Amino acid sequence: MPVTLYHNIVSAPCRAVMMCAKTIGLDLEEKPVDLLAGEQMKPEFLAMNPCHCVPTIDDDGFIMWESRAINIYLNDKYSSTPEKLYPKDPKKRARINMMLQYDLTTYTPAIVGYVAPILFAKKEPDDETKKKLADQLEIFNNMLEGKNFVAGNELSLADFSLGGATGMMAIVGYDVSGYKNIVAWRDRMVALPGVKDIQERMMEAVAARNESS
Structure with a gap:
């Protein structure tokens, strides 16, 4: 099954x-x-x-x-x-776990805090929320310096979680072009099999919701 x-x-x-x-x-x-x-x-x-x-x-x-x-x-x-996505090596796995926890506790909440008021209440996020997201994007951009993916140079489970969160910013047209490392990593993620299709399905669902509301 x-x-x-x-x-x-x-x-x-x-x-x-x-x-x-x-x-x-x-x-x-x-x-x-x-x-x-x-x-x-x-x-x-x-x-x-x-x-x-x-x-x-x-x-x-x-x-x-x-x-x-x-x-x-x-x-x-x-x-x-x-082991390709979740190696048994303690240090490699620790980096992946660290990024998963960073996404859970800090990165995703900053993005959701910004996107949710626009998506569900049709109102602008407050200044504190805007600053929180900008700060996290700057931090994440710095984390990606010299790396192909979020926990190193190999794709891992952490990339899917942070990738899902990052994709939400497209819903409200948030401009990430100033964060060159995020843009390069995002492009690598979109090039993975099926990822572009998943993102497009999300955008279609949001558009359909907006039309019906």
Whole structure:
């Protein structure tokens, strides 16, 4: 049976899982969840995931949520070369884990804080929110100096999480051209199989939502 992914394409963590699956050659059975309509609060979804969040996967009855944990699991179980994206070397893995935690605690919140008011409330983010994002983009740009990917010169699981978050800025047309390392890394990510398609699907979903609202 295929792995079922409950997702919303606008969600950065959902797209991180989709990118990981594409990279390891895993086909997913996608089941969209309309968060604005409250589908995640339906009894059948809560019975599966009491945290009522996406992404959630069902792997033949094995249920998981939280995108970073999902990607580690999918890579461990389904990749023919799992160490390529998540090496066993303690220092290499530590760098990947560090970037995953940076994304979770700092980078993604800064982006969501900026994008959410525009996307959902049609209002401009406040000055503090703008500064927080600009500061994080400067920090992340510096982190990427001399690297091809976020944890070194090889693609890793951390790139999917930070890539999903970075992609959200396209929703509101945020200009990242001043951050040359981010732009170069983003272009490498978009060149990966299926990633451009995932990003385009996100933009189409946002456009459709805007037309109907």
